Amino acid sequence: MASDSLPEKKRISESTIHRLSLYYRALSVLEKEGFETVSSKGLAKREKLTPAQVRKDLSFFGSFGTRGLGYPVVELREKISQILGIDRSWRVALVGVGNIGSALVSYKEFQKQGFKIVKLFDNDQRKIGSNHKGIVVSDIKNLANELELDNIEMVVVAVPATVAQYVVDDIVKAGIKAILNFAPVNLKVPDDVFLRNENMSMELEYLSFALVNDHIPKRVR
DSSP: OOOTTSSSOOOOOHHHHHHHHHHHHHHHHHHHTTOSEEOHHHHHHHTTOOHHHHHHHHHTTOOOSBTTTBEEHHHHHHHHHHHHTOSSOEEEEEEOOSHHHHHHHHOHHHHHTTEEEEEEEESOTTTTTOEETTEEEEEGGGHHHHHHHTTOOEEEEOSOHHHHHHHHHHHHHTTOOEEEEOSSSOOOOOTTSEEEEOOHHHHHHHHHHHHHTTOOOOOOO
16 A cells, blocks of 8 residues: 555565554553553653654654644544554455464454455365354465455465465465464565565563573663
């Protein structure tokens, strides 16, 4: 989706985008708690950041709030949702209906945020054609064609590492530009394809390192 909400084309760091997601969630909580405005100091305190960092992050996308009065909570939350592209619905496909894939289909927060899983794919003949959480599982052999026919915009990959690259190659052939990968392997995609890797084993290894070494790293966002 074109970033119409940006005043001009700018290169935004991953850490800034990550913090925008944090601000969005904090503002959602503030709205539920009945707050009408919040200062950069108040927003920063909730996320263990500095007010200067909050102001700098938001300044990339325009001018918000009034000096001395803070940011209007609802207005800022809605603006950030537009910037993140979650003010609309995205058609998502998931490849691999195993333990991880099945759990992801059941994760209700995806749909709340506008990410609607509408297609499922697997190579297990026992699953193909079955109804899983209200979605019929399709044969992975037809992956590229069906992704195109159903106007899929994002794909989540939850397959074994040994076949992940073949699956991603088919996804790229279908013209998909956004892929979230759960397979524990480095994948190759063209420069114009956005690939994000979620490696849970590495995250657990990070936690085990911290426990074994009694190490609390400096928080960087």
